[in-house]
Amino acid sequence: MRTTILFASLLSLAVAANAQSKQTIKVIEYCPAPGQFINNLPSIDAGMSQEERLKVCEEQLEDGNPVCLGAAGGYITLSLDQPIKNGKGSDLRILGNAFYSQNDPVYGDATIGGNVEPGIVYAGVGASPETAQWYELAGSEYYTTQRHNFKITYHKPTAETGDHSLPCSIFDKYIRFAASWTEPDGTPCDSTGYLMKNSFHMQSYWPQWEDKEEMTFHGSRLPDNAINYGGDGSDADNPQYWVTYRYASDSYGYADAAPNSDDTYTTFDLDWAVDKNGNPVNLDHADFIRIQTGVLQQCGWTGETSTEVAGLVNLHLLPGYDDNPIIITPRQRPSSVNGIDGNAPRETMRLSIDGRRLTSPERGINIIRYSDGSVRKVIVK
Known part of the structure; x- marks a missing residue:
């Protein structure tokens, strides 16, 4: 189902991209992690040179079609005709293929969930990606639920099929990974696991041009955002039903985390740049x-969460934009001076007892969902 919906959305992606002022996107690096759309989105084979691979990605973006980054850590590096200046308000827009469900089993049409696969965004300043100084654009979760010092290593599979018992799987323990990170409270954590290979995508999930036995990525890790409203998928009468959500209706700073029709939350401000310690950095541009x-x-039979990128726009080159820029007010950085606990869970959704979405507290029983995944019932008098 996810594959069908993904490709069905390509037409709307092309319309959204063409509505932007034409700007030439240059793909400088394409380093995806393993994933079910790798080698197919875009179509790349082992015989292509690096230059040819990057060209294929550029053509994909020029047509407004998504480039898949694979599982956690996979990335793409882009540039435009000229550096993106840091002006007033948001400075760039990143297109993806996120969409909201039309039949969310809990929130109905009021949902902020469907296919949302958040990607972290970085700005580089310098002559080349290798020598540039890199700064993360701190999104809404940066100081609260986001994990830092994230590292993940994937090990090349030794076979393309194997033992399987999971729904729609043809290889339960297909690609082994080992990850480590730092929790928001400073606790170091690690985990090992496997990417499953499903029956809907039979090609190798390992990038065909990558002949190393393992790939390692560094960065940050965002909180899980998926809920399975269905069963365990063990039979046709007990199907899984996965929905991936935005972290809040006003969450910001992540690619492929809002539909392209959202003119606000698909944009990014270079003012959000921080160094590796989370300290704000004043950038005048990004190269x-x-x-x-x-x-x-991983979301059962629908596979791993993988960010897709379908375009990049320098907003300051759009006629009239600087006269009426998009302003997103960022979350304040927690400080012991003002007594804010940076590790405290944040409210992300509020419902009435009958399931209605609330934008503010309402008398009676309110059901509150927090950024750590917990849910509480509170009585508002």
Whole structure:
């Protein structure tokens, strides 16, 4: 189902991209992690040179079609005709293929969930990606639920099929990975696991041009954002039903985390740039933009969460934009001075007892969902 919906959305992606002022996108690096759309989105074979691979990605973006970054850590580095200046308000727009479900089993048409696969965005300043100084654009979760010092290593599979018992799987323990990160409270954590290979995508999930026995990526990790409203998928009468959500209706700073029709939350402000310690950095421009899959998550038969990128726009080159720029007010950085607990879970959704979406507290029982995944019932008098 996910594959059908993904490709069905390509037409709307092309319309959204063509509506933007024409700007030439240069793909400087394409370094995806393993994933079910790798080698197919875009179509790349082992015989292509690096230059040819990058050209294929550029053609994909020129047509407004998505380039898949694979599982957690996979990334792409882009540039435009000229550096992106840091002006007033948002400075760039990143297109993806996120969409909202039309039949969310809980929130109905009021949902902010469907296919949302957040990617972390970085700005690079310098002559080349290798020598540039890189800064993360701190999104809404940066100081709260986002994990830092994330590292993940994938090991090349030794076979393309194998033992399987999971729904729609043809190889349960297909690609082994080992990950480590730092929790928001400073606790170091690590995990090992496998990417499953499903029956809907039979090609190798390992990038065909990558002949190393393992690939390692560094960055940050975002919170899981998926809920399975169905069963365990063990039979046709007990299907899984996965929905991936935005972290909040006003969450910002992540690629492929809002539909392209959302003119606000598909944009990014270079003022959000921070160094590796989370300290704000004043940038006057960016030479490169890097987008990296931010979630380490597998959603049953629908596969791994993988960010897709379908375009990049320098907003300051759009006629009239600087006269009326998009302004997103960022979250304040927690400080012991103002008594804010940076690790405290944040409210992300509020419902009435009958399931209606609330934009503010309402008398009676309110059901509140928090950024750590917990849910509480509170009585508002």
